[in-house]
Structures are given as structure tokens and as C-alpha cells.
Amino acid sequence: ALERTLEGVHVAISAGGTREPLDPVRFIGNRSSGKQGYALARVAAQRGARVTLVAGNTADLATPAGVDLIRVGSAVELKDAMHKVAADADVIVMAAAVADFRPTSLTGHKIKKTSADPDPITLTKNPDILVELVSARREGQLIVGFAAETGDDTTSVLDYGRAKLRRKGCDLLVVNAVGAGLAFEQENNAGWLLSADGSETPIPHGSKAQLASVVWDAVTARSTEPQ
Ligand code: C5P
DSSP: OOOOTTTTOEEEEEESBOOEEEETTEEEOOOOOOHHHHHHHHHHHHTTOEEEEEEOBOSSOOOOTTEEEEEOOSHHHHHHHHHHHHTTOSEEEEOSBOOSEEESOOOSSOOOOOSSOOOOOOEEEOOOHHHHHHHTOOTTOEEEEEEEEOOOSSOOHHHHHHHHHHHHOOSEEEEEEOBTTBSTTOSEEEEEEEETTSOEEEEEEEEHHHHHHHHHHHHHHHHTSOO
16 A cells, blocks of 8 residues: 555645746747656655645646646746745755746847847846745755756766755755766656765666655655654
């Protein structure tokens, strides 16, 4: 039987990619499918949680049974929705691919083609929603972030993940090794689950539902720990 280990727990999950508008018909976006966030929502609901899923742009995914879905477009809309939902959430998982930048100005009308070269697009930094949620954290609230990393000659995926966990200040960070058939637009995922208390759990290559199970197991273990 499925253990309803998240009964009575309200979880807020962000999923998918943000779209940063340039004009009424154009945007800057990314390739996030939302599959990992949806898998997190589905598994949490199966374990008895009340789930609010805040979704940006995603592939054509069915809303998991029993999940409340809020649709957003841009990073700023996602930020507003997450702050609202966070006020009442016990656990927050930021699985969305939030654009780091947005076009500085949003033209009210469609940008016209002219014979001259177009003006360059200037960009403005988006807020870091995860960092904001950590600063606004309520007593007892658990916050989980995601990091898609590639290693390089000097630093491993894991080291980048450790640094990001410290910088963001969240309780748990899922580090995804990206590239080579992993993560974005893929059915499978692999990586590590890093905890602010220093524990590091390797996540074997497997389905996004399996990764979700690792995350919810860790959340449950933390909330049942003696305080
Ligand atoms: O800094 P980086 O984008 O790698 O961090 C990834 C984590 O931070 C993810 O959990 C993502 O949802 C979150 N994030 C955010 N706001 C941003 C950028 C990323 O909440 N502007």
C-alpha cells in the first residue's frame, strides 16, 4: 500500500519555464518541459499532501489528480504567485526554470519590422525567487531548490551544487547533472540531494517520479526528526 506520509502537509511546487515578454506576441523562453515539477506534484499528492502547483510554460502535461494548478507566464508573475502560496505552505519546492533576465521594456504593441537593423534587446535581472522565499521563510517551513549544473575542468557538478546550496540558503538542493541525455526535455534525471545539514544522497539515474520519491522521502525524514 502507498504510504500517505505527507497527509496534512501543504506543499507548493513551481514547475516549467518562464516566458519573458518582449511585446504582446513575443517572448524569451527556455526548454524546460515541467516534467520534474509535475512528477513532484503527482508523487506528493499520492502520498496524501495538499498540493499547489504553480506552472509556467510546460509541455502538454496532464494535471495530476487532486492537484491545484495555478498558471503563470513571466518570472515576476511566478514570484507573486509563489509568495502568495508560500504564506500557507509547509514545504516549497522551486523546480521551475526561472529566466535570469527579462527584456527591460515591454512594448505595448508588436515591434515592427523596418529596413534598418533593430534596436538591441536590453535585459534586466529578474529577482531570485528562491532566495526571496528563504528570506521570507515561516517557522518550520522547509524549502527545496533545484540546480542544473555541468562540471568543468576545475569544478565538479557536486561542488557547484554545494556552493549553490550555501548561496541560496535553502534546506535541500537537488543537483541535476545536465547534458548528455539528462534533465531538460528528458524522461530521466540523476544527481544528488544535498542537505544544509551536510548530508549528500546520490540520486541514481531514473525516472523523474523516482527522483521525486527521493525528495519526498527526505522531506518526511526531516519533519519526523526529533526537534
Ligand atoms: O541560480 P540558479 O538558476 O541555478 O538556481 C536554480 C534554483 O533557483 C531553482 O530552484 C530555481 O527555481 C530557482 N530560481 C529562482 N529565481 C530565479 C532563478 C532561479 O527561484 N530568478
